Amino acid sequence: MTTQTTVATEDTAVPGTGGGAATGTTAVAGGATGADQPAADRGRTSIADLVVVKVAGIAAREIPGVHDMGGGLSRTIGAVRDRVPGGRPNVGRGVKVEVGERQTAVDLDLVVEYGVPIADVCRDVRENVIAAVERITGLEVVEVNITVNDVRLPDEEESAAGAEARVE
Numbered sequence: 001m002t003t004q005t006t007v008a009t010e011d012t013a014v015p016g017t018g019g020g021a022a023t024g025t026t027a028v029a030g031g032a033t034g035a036d037q038p039a040a041d042r043g044r045t046s047i048a049d050l051v052v053v054k055v056a057g058i059a060a061r062e063i064p065g066v067h068d069m070g071g072g073l074s075r076t077i078g079a080v081r082d083r084v085p086g087g088r089p090n091v092g093r094g095v096k097v098e099v100g101e102r103q104t105a106v107d108l109d110l111v112v113e114y115g116v117p118i119a120d121v122c123r124d125v126r127e128n129v130i131a132a133v134e135r136i137t138g139l140e141v142v143e144v145n146i147t148v149n150d151v152r153l154p155d156e157e158e159s160a161a162g163a164e165a166r167v168e
Contacts, residue, residue: 024049024099047137049099050092056106056144057091059132063124065116067152069094070109104139111150122146 033042060066070093094109106129112121130141 047099047139049097052097052099052104052106052133052137052139053092053095055133055136056097056108056129057093057095059129060095060108060110060125061091063121063128065113065121066110066125067113068111070111071149099139102140103142104133104137105142106133106144108144108146110146110148111152112148114151114153118148122148 057069060069096107098105108125108129110122110125112118125146126144129144133139133141
């Protein structure tokens with residue numbers, strides 16, 4: 001039995017990717033057509049870049065010490081979006097991907113909690129993102145680049161809650 005794998009990339013825009021994510025669809029598995037082929041090999045599987053963005057964003061947020069993701073402006077816009085009734089949080093905020101035929105590269109922008117060792121958090125994020133993307137998509141992750149944009153101080157949240165309580 002011979003299996004033919006075809007990989008194709010389309011450069012189509014995917015609306016709502018947020019965070020400047022790469023757009024498009026990459027076929028990661030495919031096969032020959034015909035009744036003589038096993039059922040699992042009939043057809044082609046394509047994974048949109050947005051899928052990789054979401055998987056990486058969720059995996060990064062699972063790590064203790066990661067407070068938020070994205071740069072200052074994207075976090076501000078995200079905070080406004082989160083407060084709008086019916087709005088959903090953007091799990092792709094702070095995630096950029098480049099998807100090739102069988103491989104992907106991921107760039108993350110993080111905000112970490114004050115007091116946690118940044119190198120340890122980045123190592124844990126990198127390991128979790130690689131494991132999740134490879135397990136879920138089947139793509140090989142060649143690199144995960146992390147930029148720590150900010151540190152959330154313990155008193156930042158308390159002062160914001162205090163200001164909110166004064167205004168009704």
